[in-house]
Amino acid sequence: MISHYLQRNGIPTTTISLIREHTEITRQPRALWVPFPLGRPLGVADDPDFQRDVLRSALRLLDTATKPVIEDYPHDAPDGGGDGVWSCSIMLPEPEVSDLEAAIRGEVDLLTPWYEEARRRRGRTTVGISGVKPEEIDKVVSFIVAIAEGSGFQQIPVSAEGPNWRHPLPMLVRFAVEDLRAFYQEAVTSQEGTKPPSQHDMHSWIFNRTTLGRAIMAIGHQIADNEDRRLMTMRGLMIPEGFWEGEVSWGELPPGMDRLSFIKSSRAYLAGEEAEAR
Amino acid sequence: MVRLSELHPEEAEHMLGRAALLKRSSFDFDATPWIMPKPLRESTIALISTAALHRRDDPAFRFGDTGYRLIPNDIDPAELVQSHISVNFDRTHYQRDLNVVLPIDRMRELAEAGEIGGVSPIHFSILGATESFLFERTGEEIARRLHDLGVDTAMLVPV
Numbered sequence: 026m027i028s029h030y031l032q033r034n035g036i037p038t039t040t041i042s043l044i045r046e047h048t049e050i051t052r053q054p055r056a057l058w059v060p061f062p063l064g065r066p067l068g069v070a071d072d073p074d075f076q077r078d079v080l081r082s083a084l085r086l087l088d089t090a091t092k093p094v095i096e097d098y099p100h101d102a103p104d105g106g107g108d109g110v111w112s113c114s115i116m117l118p119e120p121e122v123s124d125l126e127a128a129i130r131g132e133v134d135l136l137t138p139w140y141e142e143a144r145r146r147r148g149r150t151t152v153g154i155s156g157v158k159p160e161e162i163d164k165v166v167s168f169i170v171a172i173a174e175g176s177g178f179q180q181i182p183v184s185a186e187g188p189n190w191r192h193p194l195p196m197l198v199r200f201a202v203e204d205l206r207a208f209y210q211e212a213v214t215s216q217e218g219t220k221p222p223s224q225h226d227m228h229s230w231i232f233n234r235t236t237l238g239r240a241i242m243a244i245g246h247q248i249a250d251n252e253d254r255r256l257m258t259m260r261g262l263m264i265p266e267g268f269w270e271g272e273v274s275w276g277e278l279p280p281g282m283d284r285l286s287f288i289k290s291s292r293a294y295l296a297g298e299e300a301e302a303r
Numbered sequence: 304m305v306r307l308s309e310l311h312p313e314e315a316e317h318m319l320g321r322a323a324l325l326k327r328s329s330f331d332f333d334a335t336p337w338i339m340p341k342p343l344r345e346s347t348i349a350l351i352s353t354a355a356l357h358r359r360d361d362p363a364f365r366f367g368d369t370g371y372r373l374i375p376n377d378i379d380p381a382e383l384v385q386s387h388i389s390v391n392f393d394r395t396h397y398q399r400d401l402n403v404v405l406p407i408d409r410m411r412e413l414a415e416a417g418e419i420g421g422v423s424p425i426h427f428s429i430l431g432a433t434e435s436f437l438f439e440r441t442g443e444e445i446a447r448r449l450h451d452l453g454v455d456t457a458m459l460v461p462v
Contacts, residue, residue: 026435027351029335030442031457036449037340038351040459044318046307050325051435052332053459060306064392066460070400073409080409080458084348084419087340087456104396149381151398153359191363192386200363200386211398224393265390266311273313285320289367289434296366 028053039086041066041079042095052093055086059098062224068102070221075103104220111222113213113230115139120236125243126170128236129205133166136212143215152207155200156191162208164188168201173243178256193297195256199263202241209237225267232268245269254279255291314391328436341420346455349423350374351445353431354397354404354462355387364430369437371445374426376407388432392462404462423454431462 028038032054039055042048043063048056059079061068067076082098117135121128144150144159152159164185171182178195192200209231214221222230232238245264248256254276261275261284268274278287293299307315340346355364357372363386364372374383380401385394396403410422427445429438449457 026330027353027429027438027442027445028457028459029330029332030439031351031446031449032335032338034443034446035338036446036457037338037455038457038459041461043461044307044322046318046322047325050322050332054335054337062393063310064394064462065396065403066462067403067406067409070396070403073402073412076402076406077409077412080406080413081418084343084413084458087346088343092337147399149379149383149401151384151394154363154384154386156363196366196388199388207394207398210395214395214399221395221399224395227393227395262388262390266313275313283320284317285324292367298365 026051037087039083041083045095048095053095054093055083055090056095057083057086057098058095060100061102064224065102069104072103075100104223108223108225111220111226111230113234114216114219115213117235120234120239122236122239122243125173125236125240126166129166129170129240130163132236133162133208136209139215140208140212143211146215146217147211150207150211152204152211154207155188155197155204157188157201157204159208161188162205165201165205165208169198169205169237169240169244172198172201172247173240175247178247178251178253195259196295196297198244199259202244202263205237206231209235228265228268232264242270245274249276253294255294258288258291259295261288311391325435330436341455343419344417345420347421347423347453348410348419348456348458349449349452349454350405350407350410350426351457351459352405352426352428352462353460354385354428355430355432356383356385356405356428358382359384367433368430369433369441370429371441372428374405374428376411376422376424376426378407380407387430387462405460410458420455423449423452425452 031038040053042056042058045058067079117132150159168185176182245260248260257276264274266274361372402408413419414422
């Protein structure tokens with residue numbers, strides 16, 4: 026849609042399209058549909074030639090199109106070859122829920138050298154979405170463990186005070202989870218020359234093979250037990266479809282509501298713009 | 304790979320729900336004028352990303368945010384984080400290489416090779432999960448900024 030608003034204000038556009046069905050309906054002026062997973066519009070990391078080809082193909086439409094067009098990019102992304110191919114080369118202990126904090130700190134200790142290696146080599150880290158500095162990852166662990174163990178969704182647990190948390194509660198929980206996932210994921214994809222896992226393989230590893238995954242599921246249960254149903258939207262934003270105990274991650278929708286209207290109705294509350302309802 | 308048939312059925316249904324919403328809207332898609340751009344070789348181009356990227360010291364995107372953030376073309380990628388809300392997209396490639404989401408190095412290379420006229424000194428980022436019809440004012444504002452910057456064309460990159 027943004028392309029319509031830009032065109033109507035005199036800026037021509039070309040776009041990469043990931044969901045062809047949406048682009049067909051919105052009739053954008055120039056679109057290159059790419060057969061890549063969501064989150065990867067240029068196809069694949071660390072492959073400048075491939076990325077350049079995708080970019081060129083989208084830009085070329087500016088010279089060639091004379092009416093609205095959706096062109097199909099002809100190549101799949103040269104990635105690791107789909108689901109079930111990747112396996113983690115860093116051996117972590119079996120997930121352990123009897124002492125979440127000790128188990129997650131143990132995992133973080135084992136992953137830290139690889140995380141630091143990745144950060145050094147890439148010159149960046151994506152940890153910090155919640156507002157923490159990368160060196161404050163310990164506080165993210167404290168935060169997630171406290172929430173998983175029932176400290177509630179309305180205030181920062183005492184054990185997690187200190188960092189400059191940049192999101193309001195309850196949504197801060199979702200971004201803290203993302204930060205710890207980023208730490209884990211950057212560590213296990215640190216080896217140069219190896220292909221990163223598919224999205225499904227990465228989710229599977231986090232949720233089936235790590236105590237962090239168990240803690241995220243425990244937060245999911247805290248949400249399920251909470252009286253405020255609007256938290257279920259946050260569970261759907263934290264636990265991918267297919268990973269919530271055989272059920273829909275978003276839970277049962279209130280009668281008469283579809284998922285989009287449910288998301289909309291819970292947004293102000295989750296963004297901390299509304300007092301708790303109970 | 305992102306054919307809807309390859310998504311989890313719940314996700315596919317959600318995407319179809321969004322499609323239905325677009326279809327039902329009263330927005331007249333055909334009323335948008337066709338603009339012939341300058342030739343690519345003469346065009347200065349800005350990137351518009353829906354990946355909710357922003358600098359670490361910028362305000363993070365709120366859930367439902369309809370605003371935008373500026374990303375200087377010469378940004379150190381270490382300065383960027385991504386406060387997108389959805390869990391249902393792949394982040395591992397982005398964690399390895401910013402260019403898979405925001406191809407600033409590739410744009411610079413195309414400009415150096417003379418394939419495009421130039422790269423905007425500023426790119427723009429929005430939170431793509433917000434309903435797209437709420438971006439009218441932001442679209443106007445970004446267009447105004449692009450004109451001020453002498454940018455000819457926008458390259459939109461979803462996530």
